[in-house]
Amino acid sequence: MKNDPIVSAIARLDQIPLETAEGKAAFAEALAAKSNLVVAKAARLAGTAHARDLVPAMETAFDRMMAKGAAIDKGCAAMIAIARALITIEHDSPELYLRGMRYVQMEGSYGPPIDTAAELREVCAMGLANSTWPHKLRDMIPLLADGEWKVRAGVIRAIGVAGGEPACLLLRFKMITGDKEPEVMSECFAAILDLESSEGVRLVAQAASSGNPAFREAAILALGASRRADAVEWLKEKFQNTIDREARRAILLALSTSRVESAIDFLVELIRSGTGSVPAQAEEALEIHGRDEQLHARIQDAVRSRAR
Numbered sequence: 050m051k052n053d054p055i056v057s058a059i060a061r062l063d064q065i066p067l068e069t070a071e072g073k074a075a076f077a078e079a080l081a082a083k084s085n086l087v088v089a090k091a092a093r094l095a096g097t098a099h100a101r102d103l104v105p106a107m108e109t110a111f112d113r114m115m116a117k118g119a120a121i122d123k124g125c126a127a128m129i130a131i132a133r134a135l136i137t138i139e140h141d142s143p144e145l146y147l148r149g150m151r152y153v154q155m156e157g158s159y160g161p162p163i164d165t166a167a168e169l170r171e172v173c174a175m176g177l178a179n180s181t182w183p184h185k186l187r188d189m190i191p192l193l194a195d196g197e198w199k200v201r202a203g204v205i206r207a208i209g210v211a212g213g214e215p216a217c218l219l220l221r222f223k224m225i226t227g228d229k230e231p232e233v234m235s236e237c238f239a240a241i242l243d244l245e246s247s248e249g250v251r252l253v254a255q256a257a258s259s260g261n262p263a264f265r266e267a268a269i270l271a272l273g274a275s276r277r278a279d280a281v282e283w284l285k286e287k288f289q290n291t292i293d294r295e296a297r298r299a300i301l302l303a304l305s306t307s308r309v310e311s312a313i314d315f316l317v318e319l320i321r322s323g324t325g326s327v328p329a330q331a332e333e334a335l336e337i338h339g340r341d342e343q344l345h346a347r348i349q350d351a352v353r354s355r356a357r
Contacts, residue, residue, distance in 0.1 A: 096134025171203030273303025
């Protein structure tokens with residue numbers, strides 16, 4: 050069987066030493082290749098190696114791919130790889146990130162055409178967040194209304210990375226206006242908790258008491274993921290005052306995922322002395338720690354104590 054030249058070119062890149070002048074020249078040639086898959090592989094390896102000498106070649110390749118779009122870069126594979134590599138290298142290229150954030154590439158599918166540039170917009174928003182661009186937050190705002198929920202979630206993460214009072218205000222506004230996708234709100238809650246500390250706990254706790262089950266669960270899980278002592282204390286108190294079965298299950302899972310000692314102690318005690326279905330729910334929540342032999346022994350001890 051005849052070798053596929055693209056597959057061979059991709060495999061050959063693994064053997065080229067990037068630390069040599071000849072290796073850098075070979076990678077620059079790969080970044081100029083017709084195949085977007087070869088370009089993507091070269092960009093990923095250059096990023097991992099922090100090969101700053103290849104930044105100009107990557108930027109040129111990015112512009113070439115964007116100019117021709119799906120004709121040469123299906124799925125935006127090369128552009129996404131280049132943007133990620135530049136972020137890894139910590140290259141300050143706001144103009145490139147801005148172009149990526151505004152880019153849409155519609156491609157055919159079995160159904161209606163799909164936008165394959167969503168991930169590119171998301172990645173470039175993070176690149177802009179880490180850049181020195183003075184208007185980064187202003188330029189991220191349009192992505193908060195992007196038609197793809199993964200882009201909205203991604204730009205919220207980027208806003209959180211940008212930080213500062215303006216970022217907090219944008220996140221508060223997003224929390225008030227909401228989003229139809231719980232995953233987007235989960236990112237919003239996580240960013241607020243990270244940026245606003247105890248005040249963030251208060252804000253997200255309000256959302257965790259809302260009437261929307263999906264958003265309520267996202268807020269509860271975000272509180273647990275924050276691993277903050279005050280968030281754990283709020284969750285413990287909230288559990289004691291909650292009747293709804295699904296809300297209680299979410300709270301127990303949030304306490305478990307927090308991995309905070311006081312939260313684990315609380316769950317073990319529920320196994321030991323809880324009533325009704327609570328012990329089983331607490332035990333179920335702790336299943337994520339299946340490899341923790343010491344905790345497993347504590348759980349078994351609590352189960353035996355309840356059986357006496």
